[in-house]
Amino acid sequence: MTPTKKVNTDALQAAVDARQQQRDAQKNNNNKPSESKQEDGEDEAQDAEEEEEERPVATLSSCVDLDAIEDDELYYVGTAGVKVTHLDALEKLVGLQRLHVRSNLLRSMASVATLTRLEHLELYDNQIEAIEGLQSLVQLKVLDLSFNEIRVIPDLSHLTQLEELYVANNKLKKISGVQSLKNLKKLDLGANRLRTIEGLDGLSQLEQLWLGKNKITAIQGLEKLTKLKIISVxxxxxxTIKGLENNVALEELYLSHNAIEKIENVDDLTNLTTIDLAGNRISAIPTGLAPLTLLEDFWLNDNQVAHFADVEHLVPLGGLRTLYLERNPIAQDFEYRKRVEELLPELDQIDATPTTKARRGRILNFKQVQLLCSNLQVS
Known part of the structure; x- marks a missing residue:
């Protein structure tokens, strides 16, 4: 099979030589007397940028022999070596279905417009400021533009086949442009500057919504997302925990590191298998969790639970296997683990440590395997 990409070594060497000449010229300039001293405590981010600038840069066609590509996928990562600054000559790759250009120095993605058969586009970790060039990419199913400099998501209604959209770690202040993506199943807008959840009413097929590390104060606007299985805020x-009453298909709920004081409004979410409320201000475990019979993992570490009577409220949850309560006042009790195991004997793990039952089960399984191996050797 023809390799996905073929490196043009002559072009690379030329880029390296050119960059070396620039460095030499810069060094000569640095030897001249400076008019002012650099301030003490220079920001480490600036140092990183300067180091980045020292690396050789080039266009995509100078790093990859585009004429030699016969597969439907092109993958170029710039974490080491030459950084790509421009996506040029893509008109040669009209049959391309998957394009990955990660960790480079791209500022524009407009040239992808010629790749009309593209199904998977990943331009993760670049310097792209605007989403553009997608008007003709109607077959696109996955779009990953995480770790860029994007401030606005334009109208993407023409991407009717899009199933996964990742625009995490950008500079978004508002959710926009996604309202009409009827086939979207996964949306990741984590680590932006969002303050409200909005513009998602039309995402009737959405199953996963990732909104961590924003500035959101309330869960809202999710009433029509009845197929939602995972939500992370x-x-x-x-x-407060509210606004999820209609999301009865939810299986995983991640609300750690917020300012929640009370566990409420989850008793109707009977498909939940995981609840993460670590790092909040919760002081009590309510009695109304009995309907959550499928719950397996419950993370309440780094809260304010102080009484073992609260742990008793988890007894009806027969499927519970993992419970995190470390760094709560209750965990300071000398017999903390013993008492929790007595109350919830079906647990396999308390905090990061297996329970006595789980350890015994592993020993028993090991002995059974040993016995089986011995019998096989004898026979």
Whole structure:
């Protein structure tokens, strides 16, 4: 099979030589007397940028022999070596279905417009400021533009086949442009500057919504997302659990590191298998969790639970296997683990440590395997 990409070594060497000449010229300039001293405590981010600038840069066609590509996929990562600054000559790759250009220095993605058969586009970790060039990419199913400099998502209604959209770690202040993506199943807008959840009503097929590390204060606008299975609003400013009453298909709920004081409004979410409420201000475990019979993992570490009577409220949850309560006042009790195991004997793990039952089970399984191996050797 023809390799996905073939490196043009002559072009690379030329780029390296050119960059070396620039460095030499810069060094000569640095030897001249400076008019002012550099301030003490220079920001480490600036040092990283300067180091980045020292690396050789080039266009995509100078790093990859585009004429030699016969497969439907092109993958170029710039974490080491030459950084690509421009996506040029893509008109040669009209049959391309998957394009990955990660960790480079791209500022524009407009040239992807010629790749009309593209199904998977990943331009993760670049310097792209605007989403463009997608008007003719109607077959696109996956679009990953995480770790860029994007401030606005334009109208993407023409991407009718899009199933996964990742625009995490950008500079978005508002959710826009996605309202008409009827086939979207996964949306990741984590680590932006969002303050409200909005513009998602039309995402009737959405199954996963990732909104961690924003500035969101309330869960809202999700009433029509009845197929939602996973939602993450970790590391935000949420103060109450509400707005999920209609999301009865939810299986995983991640609300760690917020300002929540009370566990409420989850008793109707009977498909939940995981609840993460670590790092909040919760002081009590309510009695109304009995309907959550499928719950397996419950993370309540780094809260304010102080009484073992609260742990008793978890007894009806027969499927519970993992419970995190470390760094709560209750965990300071000398017999903390013993008492939790007595109350919830079906647990396999308390905090990061297996329970006595789980350890015994592993020993028993090991002995059974040993016995089986011995019998096989004898026979």
């Amino acid at each position: 970790q590391s935000n400013r949420v103060v």
